Amino acid sequence: MKLPDAEALLADLTARIRPDVGAETALVGIRTGGVWVAQRLHQALGLKLPLGTIDVAFYRDDYKKKGLSTGVRPSDIRFPVEDAQIILVDDVLYTGRTIRAAINEIFDYGRPTSIRLAALVDRGGRQLPICPQYVGAVIAARSDESIELRQDDTGRLTLAIAARPS
Amino acid sequence: MNANPQLTPGGKLRHLLTTEGLPAEILLQVLDTAQSFISVTAREVKKVPLLRGKAIFNLFFEPSTRTRTTFEIAAKRLSADVLNLNIATSSQTKGETLLDTVDNLSAMHADMFIVRHSQSGAAHLIARHVGPDIHVVNAGDGRHAHPTQALLDMFTIRHFKGGFNHLRVAIVGDILHSRVARSEIHALTTLGVPEVRVVGPRTLLPKSVESLGVQVFHDMERGLEGVDVVVMLRLQNERMEGALLPSAQEFFKYYGLTPEKLSRAKPDAIVMHPGPMNRGIEIDSTVADGRQSVILPQVTFGIAVRMAVMSILAGN
Secondary structure, eight states: OOOOOHHHHHHHHHHHHGGGOOTTEEEEEETTHHHHHHHHHHHHHTOSSOOEEEOGGGGOTTHHHHOSOSSOOOOBOOSOOTTOEEEEEEEEEOSSHHHHHHHHHHHTTOOOSEEEEEEEEEOOOOSSSOOOSEEEEEOOOOTTEEEEEEEOTTOOEEEEEEEOOO | OOSSTTBOTTSOBSOBOOSTTOOHHHHHHHHHHHHHHHHHTTSSSOOOSTTTTOEEEEEESSOOSHHHHHHHHHHHHTTOEEEEEEGGGSGGGGTOOHHHHHHHHHHTTOSEEEEEESSTTHHHHHHHHSOTTOEEEEEEETTTBOHHHHHHHHHHHHHHHSOSTTOEEEEESOOTTOHHHHHHHHHHHHTTOSEEEEEOOGGGSOTTGGGGSOEEESSHHHHHTTOSEEEEOOOOGGGGGSSSOSOHHHHHHHHSBOHHHHTTSOTTOEEEOOSOOOBTTTBOHHHHTSTTBOHHHHHHHHHHHHHHHHHHHHHO
């Protein structure tokens, strides 16, 4: 399968979000790929509120099955979440379970006015009623494949297909 | 039988009984996970849902306020249900054996036991006895080990000193009776601290303590020369009655941490103490409350470290 250019998708995504951005808009990126996308969006959109990052390890629903993931990083949200207008950013949107976990975590910081969802890639396969407001591209992938975002040393983003660990 | 009863066959942490023999990766996993929990405790809601529905029993056969409380707060911040059993005043005084107590609590569907006991090896005994889904944390057993105290001290050292492989660390006082000292020495050497010193009178140092990879000093001023970290140990009052020490005043004169003795350490050296402190016996109040003291941050970090230990164990 030929994957689209991640940099071109990022430009499209930026253009889709731009009309909705105001002084109260805050971005929260989900580790790891979502943070890369959010960093680029934050810069391109010239947002004033500091970029938030979130690691959903403490909120995942597969803890009982898989245990705590190694390499958990601290979540870091430095703007007041209370009454903020948040855009949650992920790289590849799939089942929606990560988004559920991220929303729960955000609410433990306060009650935002709204949360919208931006994803560079939507590969379908949702298992929860979660719907993104901004998408770079919709890509169909087999369930045994995973679409991964990668970042090289210069910060350039690319998409790749990998086998899913079963 | 598995050589290290703390680990699963896959090498993951199942129980935390001692820092001895634990690989550096596991120690660092605890410290890194604790770092993430620090940010949780600064939020509006200081809880995460990880251990929702789990029952954690604090089994304290020996009195403790700080350790028990920090385990309790840690468990509650992970959304677990916590039950505190003060066994000194309970069934054991009616003659029930340790393992009978554990069996009864297991029958109440306990998921984890936090155990403090005056007998070395009590937590090991319980860990070998319990079913496969129950986890055991040693919160101090006799003179043997106190691994969560050692881990929170490692966290504190890393927080203030940025790492381990450039440090000189001195542990001062009653090494002989100290489970904290033993657990610290194992953790420090595993994490790559190049120079660990123990400082104390001959009567309070274990025989052949050098075999643990430490340097021994009987003169405190020499022992503190150029160190980055000073770990003071509590002088247990009950030890004063035997022939080990002449008097508390005498001990303070030679091994109490005063500003003068501390001036031998590096100017930015930190001072740690596992608590509870005996002011005027092992540590002078000027030092305990001074700018180099990190004794209260140790307590705060202890919560995050215990959250990390419990959440790693319960998931393995």
